[in-house]
Amino acid sequence: MSGGRFTKRLALLSGAALLAHLSPALAESTTGQAYAERFDCRQLTDWEQPESPLEWFERSLWASHCLEFQARAVRIGIDGVRTLALSRDIEDGVEREVARFLDGPPVFFERHGRIGRMNWSSADEGAPASPVGIARHIDQYYRLSMGRDERIANRSAVRLDIEPLDGMRFGQRLWLDAQTSLPLKRELIDDRGRVVETFQLTELQPPQLHEGDVVLDAYREPPQQSWFPAWLPEGFVDQPIVSDAERQEQTLGHRIYSDGLSTLSLFVEPIEEGRERLIPGLHRLGISLAVVRHVVAEERPLQVVVMGELPPRVLVQVAENLVWREAPE
Structure with missing residues (x-):
């Protein structure tokens, strides 16, 4: 891969990180998976309202997989301010996410995927679906607490403050829709306490719960590398x-x-x-x-x-x- 192609790939990875605001636990879709474990999104309606910060965080991950919506958003970072159009839908259990910049150079990102696993594993060993695995994992390395409720995109929002327990990673503040737990806003906070990026939905059509299943990624054994x-x-x-x-x-x-x-x-x-x-x-x-x-x-x-x-x-x-x-x- 030439330097030009490699640089382009890095830029695409950096830009595609925008889609991680929609579903941080999304694994890229692959073909050839004969049998797929599935999660029925309709069961979210039977779950009790989250109470602890960790419960809110895990629920937001499931919501990011099971809700379909269209929205407008703004991203404020070191490199300036950009506005975006976002959409999520699910077809045959596979999630599809699209982000399109509305100002500056025309840029379009699209990815298809399924609920990922937290780590490499064989089917015999097992590995939790990412929302469960992530929630268990981050509790060891971050302190989660509740902030004051606010209003984002004309919706009531619950704030989560996520503070790292060491200086090896950045912190976050998340605002979750009080009704659906969908993330509405995120602030990324560096190791000096500065907000280095804000990503916020400004307009949100009422999100709809997917009336069906979402595919979970297959168990994967780690590749051999030197x-x-x-x-x-x-x-x-x-x-x-x-x-x-x-x-x-x-x-x-x-x-x-x-x-x-x-x-x-x-x-x-x-x-x-x-x-x-x-x-x-x-x-x-x-x-x-x-x-x-x-x-x-x-x-x-x-x-x-x-x-x-x-x-x-x-x-x-x-x-x-x-x-x-x-x-x-």
Whole structure:
């Protein structure tokens, strides 16, 4: 993959993060899954109203999978203010999300997916569906508390304050629709306490509960790779995702790690003579940061990129601690 194509891919990943505001626990749709476990969205109507902050958070994840809607939104970040049109629908159990910028250069993102798993696993071992797994997981690394109720997009909203228990990740404030638990607004707060991004729905057509099932992702066993990060922030788990980049470019290694709320992407690709390459160092892509290193491993030059919405020192430490040997079983 040339430097130009790789840079474009990083930019697309940064922009596609907008869709994570709709469904943070969405796994990319794949073909060939003969049998699929499913979640019946209609059972949400029978669940009791959440009481604790963690219950509200988990309910918001299920709502993000089971509600269909159209909305207008605004994104305010370091790179400026953008307005968007958003939509979610579900067909044959597969979720479809679309984001389209309404100002500036015309940009359109679309993804199809299903409810993901929290980690790699065989069917025998099992792995919880992401909403359950994420809620259990983040409770170990963040402090959740309730803020004062407010009004967002002309709807009553419940505020969640999510504060990291260490300096290795960013915090968030979430405003959830009091009726449906759908996220209406998110503020991303860096390790210095600054709001670095605000994403807010400004107009929302009444969301509709999907009258049917949503597909859960299949159990996936981890791929075999000759490299792995020897250091990650505590709680970051290898995600069971095979990216489009890997499908399209066999020489590109790509792994995603998450603590359930914060995420980092790690890319490793050969440096080939005559092809463009990224400049080593720290790069900013919107609110995301990317650390680029050129290393020699397995007797060939390689380009390492670590990208995410995390403190720069965390990304640097991950990039400097890759190991080229067989991962321990």
